[in-house]
Amino acid sequence: MIRIFDIAAKDLMQILRDRKTFLFLLIMPIAFTFLFGFAFGGFSKGVSDPRLPVAIINQDGGDLSLRLVNLLENSEVITITQDAAKTLADYEKLLTKGNLAGILIIPTGYTDALLTGSLPPLSLEANITQTAGTTIQSEILAAANRLTSAVQTALIVGQTSSAFGPAFEQALSAWDNPPIRIESTSAVVQTGPKVSSQVAALAQTSPAMMLQFAIAGLLTCGAVIVNERKTRSLQRLLTTATRRSHILLGHYLAIFVLLFAQFLVLMTFGQLFLKVDYFRQPAATLLVAVASSLCIAALGLLIGVFAKNEEQAIAFSLIPMFLFSGLGGAWTPLEYTSATFQAIGHVTPVAWAMDGFKNITVRLLGFESVLVPCAALAGYAVLFFLLAAWRFRRVSE
């Protein structure tokens, strides 16, 4: 039994030695949450415009800024106006009159900054009601997040391993073909949260980034398991009096501890600096964090036993990251999508985890409200774990 802890401690030592772990689990989610927190900081209240026209001033003009505009042009929620002849002052007049719902400024150097790995802020000026404000905000957020995730992930994977090519391809294809689209403006129904739109936006982004990058972080955990098998250290372990089941549980424990620690750090950060009220119901929030960690850790185990090499461990982590985040409402709140899409979204564990966190922080519900999401997450945890255990028996023979 004690060997489970020995193996977990050894795994954690290896995982924490890989600097990708910190990049994915802490630095990227904080940077992303901050980026969006600042980018959408300057709201003021005013008249609502149902068609939500948004003007874009593209001071950058680079490739990635054009991609961002392109993503927004495809939106069914906002319409884009771009007129080189108009200045910011002209637009601001339109905004005051209520003819514009918002002005998005893409600053000079946006493309270059993204490509060198930093997170350039966007700025949005808006003169709108809460409902429309949240809608524009989340739509731009989703597009920018999609773009930035793809570039950042590919950059970081490329810097720290030889797998830049495959990672970039994956990131880009997930970005070109985003698994989520907002259906229509009419589907935007505000269910009346009692928190301000500013806090609601962060209460969406903070857990979303936490979950998204917890899955990305699995690539270093998966690699430890893959390498143990490839060096045949696993075979050697089996010549000692260590049980197969204890080896598997040791790996599981390591990933669980890592992710739970990540959640604790990021939730504390969110509580203190972003005013997302995670600890309004501490027991409920911790339960969601435990269930999410159990679920994502089991996914990590699955990646580790199925991947044949480190490159596959990266691919097997990034694919579910994009898929689960996109479908599960980490990029666009599922509340703003159709019923069909919400149902599809709830096939992914991320949707349940988002429900769990937002039931506490946005919908201001009680402890019971997290029980169903936690049960769903636990169900996924069991499913992933059993699949991993089945596969582990075969690969360790």
Added chain:
Amino acid sequence: MLQNAIEVKNLHKAFGDLKAVDGVSFEVAQGEIFSLLGPNGAGKTTTISMLSCLLRPDEGDALVMGHSIKDDQMGVKSVLGVVPQEIALYNDLSARENLTFWGKMYGLRGPALRSRVDEVLEIIGLTERAKDRVGKYSGGMKRRVNIGVALLHKPQVIYMDEPTVGIDPQSRRNILDSVVALKNQGMTVLYTTHYMEEAQELSDHIAIMDIGKVIAYGTNAELVKIVGQMDRITLTINAESGRVLEAWKKVQGVKQVTAQDGTLTVLADDSNQVLPRLFETSALNGVRITTVAIQEPNLEAVFLHLTGKALRD
């Protein structure tokens, strides 16, 4: 008291149609060094894997210190240290961290573990480099850590599967010396190699394996007697081997002629009588002999005699 540390009875293992181990039996006495000598693919690693309970035999059984590999796997594992053919270590951990982790897997804890890790580092000569990550070590240093892991819990029986493959002569010397040191401490060593010299130098008993079978067994001296007093002559010529091969086989006093990689090997009763006739025959075929070497009987000659192949790949 047990007589034999290991008793192997009629082990079989097939991978599909390939009979990797095909009816292997041998006995290893306590406290001896026993070598399985054979070329790549002979079935040495497959045998070792069955004896360490990693592979289930299709047929047959073996007792390790009295524990059956079929019915008492935990018993077998508790008396065993295994040095696998691959470097089965965590490259991102240091030598000390690796040894400490593996020590725990072998059931050591606390101060006993710490002092044993220090001792093993001393034995493998890596105390100075103990803090460096294993991934940065040379091949020879990795091999030494690989062996060190199996020594941690002072096992009664240790298996070493080709522990000297691909390393520099100095590390090799260090490893061979440490194998003898293990024997002197009373451990039983089952050693596999495809290097004839290693088997000859180290072993009390040797089993020669080829294509899944033990084809000869005994002490070095006993095995060499199989080829009797025959000399082994290796020659190169300035033409195709085929031009003299058949003619030489008919020469009086020649027992066997084989050609491999441009070198001809002749087994003969007496090289002094045979050599002049070989020169004569080749001259008749218009071929010049360019080099000649005569060797006393050894395991290489035994293997050649039994299989018609050279031991080295």
